[in-house]
Amino acid sequence: MKRGPVGSPIVKSNKKPKVHGDYEQYMHLNTTYYTHPITCQKANNFNNQSRKKPVDLLKQLNSKQEKSGGIKTFIHWFRGDLRVHDNRALLEALEQFKKYKEQGPAQFLTIFTINEHDWRAHLDSGWKLKFQLNAVRNLGERLSKMSIPLHVLHFQPEDPLLCSSGEYASWLKSECLKLAKDSGPTLVTANLQYGADEQYRDVKVFERCDAKFKFQVFHDACVIDPGTLATGKGTQYTVFTPWYKKWIAEVQEDLKDSGFVKEEPEKPISDQKVEFKNPDYELPSEFANYIPEGGPEVPEASEKAAFQQLSDFLKGKVHDYEKKDHLPDEGSSHLSCYITSGLISTRVVVKESVKESNGAVAAKDVRKNSPVQEFIREVAWRDFYKHAFSNWPFLSMDIPYHFELNDMNWRDDKEAFISWCEGKTGVPIVDAIMRKLLCTGYINNRARMITASFMCKNLLLDYRWGERWFRKHLIDFDLASNVGGWGFCSSTGIDSQPYFRILNMELQSKKFDPKGDYIRKWVPELKDCKDVHTFHLARKGYKSAIVDYKKSREDALAAYREII
Ligand SMILES: Cc1cc2nc3c(=O)[nH]c(=O)nc-3n(C[C@H](O)[C@H](O)[C@H](O)COP(=O)(O)OP(=O)(O)OC[C@H]3O[C@@H](n4cnc5c(N)ncnc54)[C@H](O)[C@@H]3O)c2cc1C
Numbered sequence: 237m238k239r240g241p242v243g244s245p246i247v248k249s250n251k252k253p254k255v256h257g258d259y260e261q262y263m264h265l266n267t268t269y270y271t272h273p274i275t276c277q278k279a280n281n282f283n284n285q286s287r288k289k290p291v292d293l294l295k296q297l298n299s300k301q302e303k304s305g306g307i308k309t310f311i312h313w314f315r316g317d318l319r320v321h322d323n324r325a326l327l328e329a330l331e332q333f334k335k336y337k338e339q340g341p342a343q344f345l346t347i348f349t350i351n352e353h354d355w356r357a358h359l360d361s362g363w364k365l366k367f368q369l370n371a372v373r374n375l376g377e378r379l380s381k382m383s384i385p386l387h388v389l390h391f392q393p394e395d396p397l398l399c400s401s402g403e404y405a406s407w408l409k410s411e412c413l414k415l416a417k418d419s420g421p422t423l424v425t426a427n428l429q430y431g432a433d434e435q436y437r438d439v440k441v442f443e444r445c446d447a448k449f450k451f452q453v454f455h456d457a458c459v460i461d462p463g464t465l466a467t468g469k470g471t472q473y474t475v476f477t478p479w480y481k482k483w484i485a486e487v488q489e490d491l492k493d494s495g496f497v498k499e500e501p502e503k504p505i506s507d508q509k510v511e512f513k514n515p516d517y518e519l520p521s522e523f524a525n526y527i528p529e530g531g532p533e534v535p536e537a538s539e540k541a542a543f544q545q546l547s548d549f550l551k552g553k554v555h556d557y558e559k560k561d562h563l564p565d566e567g568s569s570h571l572s573c574y575i576t577s578g579l580i581s582t583r584v585v586v587k588e589s590v591k592e593s594n595g596a597v598a599a600k601d602v603r604k605n606s607p608v609q610e611f612i613r614e615v616a617w618r619d620f621y622k623h624a625f626s627n628w629p630f631l632s633m634d635i636p637y638h639f640e641l642n643d644m645n646w647r648d649d650k651e652a653f654i655s656w657c658e659g660k661t662g663v664p665i666v667d668a669i670m671r672k673l674l675c676t677g678y679i680n681n682r683a684r685m686i687t688a689s690f691m692c693k694n695l696l697l698d699y700r701w702g703e704r705w706f707r708k709h710l711i712d713f714d715l716a717s718n719v720g721g722w723g724f725c726s727s728t729g730i731d732s733q734p735y736f737r738i739l740n741m742e743l744q745s746k747k748f749d750p751k752g753d754y755i756r757k758w759v760p761e762l763k764d765c766k767d768v769h770t771f772h773l774a775r776k777g778y779k780s781a782i783v784d785y786k787k788s789r790e791d792a793l794a795a796y797r798e799i800i
Pocket residue numbers: 560568569570571572573575576614615616617618619621679680681682684685688706710712713714715717718719720721722725
């Protein structure tokens with residue numbers, strides 16, 4: 237298969253994407269896994285501090301472990317951090333290992349764990365899983381050159397159990413102790429993930445610690461660690477711009493520290509010859525089937541490819557970043573699949589970008605940011621959403637930031653939802669975006685905003701339905717950014733669009749696909765059509781719009797006003 241630049245595979249637009257019939261999975265929370273969904277009232281317990289946030293529990297548990305000594309086996313557990321370079325927990329563990337090794341025998345190994353139930357419950361996308369499994373294979377090869385073994389472990393319970401279950405934590409402990417072969421105390425290190433399931437998973441693992449089994453977690457996923465930036469009152473920021481100004485100052489300061497990006501060891505850690513045993517595991521068809529047959533392949537999933545992508549972008553397209561929204565070009569970095577799965581750290585992305593910007597993270601007046609600085613600002617949005625996730629754990633439990641909007645009177649219209657999912661709404665720009673998503677697993681930020689706005693505001697469908705559809709179809713699916721993006725577009729989230737801001741599909745279409753090339757490529761029925769932008773226009777072979785734009789706008793305003 238011929239490939240375009242990484243992240244934008246060349247795909248024939250007439251390739252029929254596979255669509256999978258079970259739409260109900262997007263319309264409800266999965267009660268097989270989430271038997272007691274949280275309510276807004278209970279979510280508020282995190283706000284009024286009557287329930288401890290998992291991040292605080294972890295902080296407390298972690299501090300108890302820091303003094304652990306006499307370790308004989310070090311195990312780094314890879315999760316969303318599939319890299320060696322600038323991997324904080326891994327490199328910290330390697331440093332500790334080196335010290336212990338000077339005093340006596342010690343071993344170092346790594347693990348990656350598979351639990352298909354997590355993938356099912358989280359609606360993880362086939363694109364992302366395939367990309368991650370390829371990344372694990374490449375990582376295993378890379379680690380073997382450093383004399384570090386990587387073991388791929390598969391949790392296969394009889395019952396549907398998530399990683400946050402006690403059974404999972406017990407299984408993990410027993411697998412680690414088996415690998416350690418009774419050599420003495422074992423220390424497992426890992427980088428934090430900020431979804432609630434993942435944080436409670438780590439709490440459960442901590443609960444299993446004893447003299448033989450230790451656990452330590454590190455912040456790694458953000459440029460600036462969650463919990464670092466607070467308002468004058470010591471609370472979490474709810475608005476991006478003041479938070480971003482603090483973020484700039486912090487990053488500018490941190491960049492002076494030579495350890496801002498952690499360098500990996502230059503030499504193998506021992507003389508031991510290690511061969512990576514390719515895991516005997518194929519992605520089951522229930523996940524892999526979401527990738528269209530004969531269509532594009534996932535981008536090369538290696539650290540080297542991630543660095544190449546960054547360096548090509550910084551040498552070229554970043555200087556035209558103001559044009560990133562243009563739909564046919566998609567001139568943004570396409571780094572998201574690498575960042576989401578942790579093949580490159582955002583500290584590296586920022587550090588390299590700042591070099592291109594003469595050392596300044598942003599302009600004094602951020603409204604005058606250069607294109608490179610605007611790119612850095614977008615990376616900051618990712619941190620912003622992760623900080624929010626960490627502070628308001630209910631955001632990853634399907635509860636909106638604005639509790640009152642949980643009672644919004646969304647339309648219960650499955651047919652309209654299916655039309656949206658399949659790119660058959662009769663609104664050319666929306667259909668082009670949705671079909672591209674199905675075919676390639678990637679659409680750019682502007683496309684996400686256009687289609688999300690259309691779904692929540694013009695179709696007045698529950699934003700969570702769309703959020704779940706995106707999870708299943710994006711190669712870069714990241715819960716915090718996805719929930720953040722949907723919250724923004726549906727006006728239910730932190731620092732979101734005001735409810736009355738409803739994107740005009742016709743204007744968006746004309747502005748971001750002026751010649752209609754994107755639409756004609758992805759909606760071949762319109763390839764000979766002159767006017768592809770106008771909302772309501774009878775077109776042969778193409779259905780007319782499923783909503784009346786003006787009326788849908790009025791209905792949305794009325795529905796929001798009723799609640800707000
Ligand atoms: C409804 C909606 C859903 C989204 N879902 C996701 C998702 O699941 N995963 C995801 O990574 N991003 C998501 N985003 C954010 C954004 O659209 C993507 O990060 C971006 O399109 C990825 O392309 P890029 O790497 O070329 O971006 P670039 O513009 O080159 O940005 C570089 C990096 O910065 C980060 N970034 C950029 N914009 C944002 C943003 N608005 N919010 C958070 N991080 C950002 C990403 O890590 C991105 O890779 C969503 C946005 C919306 C509106």
